[in-house]
């Protein structure tokens with residue numbers, strides 16, 4: 293049990309004199325938010341190169357449990373095989389049929405229904421249909437193609453690159469939050485995908501700022517105080533974060549604002565009524581609360597479309613109780629999500645004007661500026677970065 297009185301005791305000292313406080317930030321260009329070329333760079337240099345958080349271990353408890361995920365125009369299959377959780381490219385090695393279409397499930401073998409090649413849960417080709425000559429067909433070399441996979445704090449990470457930046461350096465102080473909220477022990481009790489007709493960065497901006505709560509989310513604004521909030525300065529190349537306080541008469545970010553669940557045991561006293569909003573760049577936001585944790589990804593599909601995948605996770609002490617219900621939590625976020633996607637889609641339509649002139653960001657939008665700065669840095673040509 294930690295003796296810390298707040299997350300501020302567990303992370304590095306926070307500098308209150310950041311340059312952002314003098315200058316604020318500015319939005320970026322029409323091309324940056326809507327352009328095909330910028331999108332292509334993001335797919336290659338961010339989604340094609342970095343470690344990407346993709347799922348939570350509680351969804352793969354039994355051998356053979358799997359989930360699929362679309363990234364851009366590709367798809368990966370994440371499956372619990374005999375040696376643990378492993379990701380593969382989700383296509384058949386024969387002629388490329390997408391092997392699994394379902395979002396989740398459990399199977400001991402994976403059958404391609406085009407010509408009946410069969411793979412086991414370790415990606416090995418077990419049997420096939422058709423006649424092949426032994427001298428040119430090697431079963432061993434025709435298994436599913438693995439994607440590099442690592443697990444940290446209960447989060448499954450993959451990368452398509454052989455020289456991805458170091459995962460632990462990227463995560464930095466994220467581990468302090470993961471440990472306190474026992475991320476690896478939590479249970480994902482609900483998952484939902486939302487299609488959104490906008491550039492993925494507009495969702496990342498939206499879910500990382502609370503400035504719009506009073507105008508957009510009356511239920512959320514009733515419970516949380518957008519004035520009692522701030523930005524963290526966290527160590528870790530791919531980590532940004534902020535915090536916000538739950539209003540005094542409430543103890544849970546839910547439709548009722550009240551929960552009878554016990555606060556998570558390791559959460560410091562000062563954080564019992566706090567939401568720690570921590571993002572793993574490029575695309576995963578955590579809402580850490582003493583009552584539950586959510587994970588919310590935005591996955592790009594094209595310059596003007598993306599989808600959001602939202603998980604709700606609770607402490608196993610609570611999910612084991614007979615009267616456990618996450619209804620009030622889900623109701624609040626499901627409604628807030630639809631409110632948000634409408635804002636994001638309409639912003640995309642506004643920014644689609646080639647005459648868009650970037651606007652000034654407020655002190656409450658430091659994280660928006662940090663996201664754009666990180667994406668710009670990762671997608672710049674080397675010559676641009678040196679200049």
Ligand code: FES
Pocket residue numbers: 384385386387388389404405406407408409
């Ligand atoms: S494409 Fe899968 S068996 Fe032919």
Ligand SMILES: [Fe+2]
Pocket residue numbers: 498499504508509628632
């Ligand atoms: Fe929102």
